[in-house]
Amino acid sequence: MKNLLWIVPLVIHFAFLGQNIFRSFVKIDKLKMEQEIKIKQKKEIESLIVRYDEMIENINNPFYREKVARNQLQMVLPGEKIYRLIETK
Numbered sequence: 001m002k003n004l005l006w007i008v009p010l011v012i013h014f015a016f017l018g019q020n021i022f023r024s025f026v027k028i029d030k031l032k033m034e035q036e037i038k039i040k041q042k043k044e045i046e047s048l049i050v051r052y053d054e055m056i057e058n059i060n061n062p063f064y065r066e067k068v069a070r071n072q073l074q075m076v077l078p079g080e081k082i083y084r085l086i087e088t089k
Helices: 002-059 062-071
Strands: none
Touching: 002 062
């Protein structure tokens, strides 16, 4: 009978302890998933920073500025002529 009296509190204690351990494992898994997402976001932001740094370096390059001015803004230097091809059928 004495052995049974010790077993009941131990079982109750381990039942509550088991719930806490399970909750801890669930929290750990959730935090690991969040960590993976944050690492992925960090890598994306770092690659974006590298792209912006390259763009800043290119802005200081006169060849790149001329290329942008000609292609995107359709600008020409003084004295240059623009020829446009028109397709006819």
